[in-house]
Amino acid sequence: MKGHRDNRTYVEDLERHGDLVRIKQEVDWDLEAGAIVRRVCELKAPAPLMERIKDYPGFRYLGAPIATYRRLAICMGMDPRSSVPDLAEEYLRRTTTEPIPPVVVDKKDAPCKQNILLGDEVDLCKLPAPLVHDGDGGRYIGTWHAVITESFEEGTVNWGLYRLMLYDSKLMAAAVFPFSDLGKAFLQRYEPQGRPMPFAAVIGPPPLAAVAASAPSPIPEPEFTGQLMGEPIELVKCETNDLLVPAHSEVVIEGVILPNVRLEEGPFGEYTGYRTSPRDKRLAFLVKAITFRDDAIVTISNMGVPTDEGQLLRSFSLGLELEKLLRSQGLPVTGVYMPPESTHHMMIVGVKPTYSNIATQIANLAFGSKLGPWFHMVVVVDDTIDIYNWDEVFHALCTRCHPVRGIRVYEHAVGTALYPFLNAHERKYAKGAQVLFDCTWPLDWDPLNEVPRLVSFRTVYPKEIQEKVLANWEAYGFPSE
Amino acid sequence: MNVWEVFINDLSELREDEDLELSIRTLNPGIYKYTYKKVRARVSTSPEKYPDKLHVRFGRGQPHDHVYSIQVLEELNVIPEEYL
Numbered sequence A: 001m002k003g004h005r006d007n008r009t010y011v012e013d014l015e016r017h018g019d020l021v022r023i024k025q026e027v028d029w030d031l032e033a034g035a036i037v038r039r040v041c042e043l044k045a046p047a048p049l050m051e052r053i054k055d056y057p058g059f060r061y062l063g064a065p066i067a068t069y070r071r072l073a074i075c076m077g078m079d080p081r082s083s084v085p086d087l088a089e090e091y092l093r094r095t096t097t098e099p100i101p102p103v104v105v106d107k108k109d110a111p112c113k114q115n116i117l118l119g120d121e122v123d124l125c126k127l128p129a130p131l132v133h134d135g136d137g138g139r140y141i142g143t144w145h146a147v148i149t150e151s152f153e154e155g156t157v158n159w160g161l162y163r164l165m166l167y168d169s170k171l172m173a174a175a176v177f178p179f180s181d182l183g184k185a186f187l188q189r190y191e192p193q194g195r196p197m198p199f200a201a202v203i204g205p206p207p208l209a210a211v212a213a214s215a216p217s218p219i220p221e222p223e224f225t226g227q228l229m230g231e232p233i234e235l236v237k238c239e240t241n242d243l244l245v246p247a248h249s250e251v252v253i254e255g256v257i258l259p260n261v262r263l264e265e266g267p268f269g270e271y272t273g274y275r276t277s278p279r280d281k282r283l284a285f286l287v288k289a290i291t292f293r294d295d296a297i298v299t300i301s302n303m304g305v306p307t308d309e310g311q312l313l314r315s316f317s318l319g320l321e322l323e324k325l326l327r328s329q330g331l332p333v334t335g336v337y338m339p340p341e342s343t344h345h346m347m348i349v350g351v352k353p354t355y356s357n358i359a360t361q362i363a364n365l366a367f368g369s370k371l372g373p374w375f376h377m378v379v380v381v382d383d384t385i386d387i388y389n390w391d392e393v394f395h396a397l398c399t400r401c402h403p404v405r406g407i408r409v410y411e412h413a414v415g416t417a418l419y420p421f422l423n424a425h426e427r428k429y430a431k432g433a434q435v436l437f438d439c440t441w442p443l444d445w446d447p448l449n450e451v452p453r454l455v456s457f458r459t460v461y462p463k464e465i466q467e468k469v470l471a472n473w474e475a476y477g478f479p480s481e
Numbered sequence B: 001m002n003v004w005e006v007f008i009n010d011l012s013e014l015r016e017d018e019d020l021e022l023s024i025r026t027l028n029p030g031i032y033k034y035t036y037k038k039v040r041a042r043v044s045t046s047p048e049k050y051p052d053k054l055h056v057r058f059g060r061g062q063p064h065d066h067v068y069s070i071q072v073l074e075e076l077n078v079i080p081e082e083y084l
């Protein structure tokens, strides 16, 4: 399989699968586009390609680019009807192969260089940054994108999604958490040395590059994108710094993050489905160059109640990266799934309980890892439960988890200002709390006399009776299944 | 007349007729709508006292139903000279 090298082939593919609506009439960047994308997310409707944007001839919007599993399947070159376990298996397969390094192409072969604005021509307001939700602190040009910088290890690269608000014609403000790769690199190295940090913000990167940027994988994102795409991603050098950006990106904004400068950012409709984090002083991105393709497609993710990219793709990759971590420690996990409806707050782990308190070890690893600050609930079920079947998980949670012995509370956890259940002080200082729900039967219970027997069609009838009932199902008068 | 908007947590931040440092964004139509300026300004709850209008929103974006007036006295730099 070869991944889409840009949003254009992706759009064609979506259209071929009936998963795209071309909007020909003019759409206003001031709330109308955002409202369309929000409704698309809530209805799980096809992705809108808005072909005429008020005030911005020559630009288009692609909304909710990967807001459904169906679109993720199309983006990964799979059958659109692929199930979530199929998608998960394929992600795990691709991302455990050899990393595929990127190739660097010449500027003349890089469509993102078709238009170049430098010096006085640089003006962020020449880009159609949407006002996504009424009441947002500003127009957000970065909602589905990748911010490219050096990573916390000197000389390595990081691509991450950090929302980007237009402050004025040359400045953007961003919410970058201190525990993110960019946060660590900037706050621990660049800022203490008073050094401006070069960045490139790529709006409308190749779809799987954005998936890689939002995934918490330890593999550097260019190689990780190559793994997901099944071929090297083409990169090209920036105009004003040495960073490399995907050559087929739609828009590239280059500049520096300023040390010891903060700009007011937010509020913003967030992935939790609320506007929670307070307006605050956040990192300042000074822009030095803008390059973009002809008829550039600006991508918009509209965060709010499920389901949008923030929930779907973060849940997907957080769960699967945790699965890799647990397996790397030899834990007998059957799978890990994060329902997007939990707004990536609940990690469901299936395990074969081979020793006592294995759930505690799982939760300690999950909460203690780099992934930990992003969720606060770990639910551990045994291998008889289908982790993808919420009815089964919910039943196990409500029946097997002892309200005292089955619950372990983790106080003093790393949090973020975005958690709606934290109080104002906890949000300000990003102090979180986490909890484990252990839904496995204790191993010191006698399996014969103490472990309750599950009462279901599959577990309490002899095989012959089950077969007879199934064979006669329609004859009894029930519709066929 | 210009129309501006400010985000605050509490109305007490908008002390009337005193020099205040505020980050305000323009609501004038066009491609610069919603861009910010840091300014020294005076504000009043009386809508006619100062030349420009000032809309007010609270910390989570909720609009305040009363429109203030504002006079921008000076634009302030938000970033140090060395980076300009």
Ligand SMILES: Cc1cc2nc3c(=O)[nH]c(=O)nc-3n(C[C@H](O)[C@H](O)[C@H](O)COP(=O)(O)O)c2cc1C
Binding pocket: A143, A144, A158, A159, A160, A161, A162, A163, A164, A175, A176, A177, A179, A180, A181, A182, A183, A213, A214, A215, A216, A217, A301, A309, A310, A311, A313, A314
């Ligand atoms: C749509 C979307 C928006 C996001 N916005 C932010 C953000 O504003 N700030 C942030 O720190 N993380 C944000 N994230 C999460 C980061 O992209 C995620 O942590 C990513 O892995 C960053 O890489 P890092 O943790 O390796 O730095 C967002 C994710 C998505 C999918």
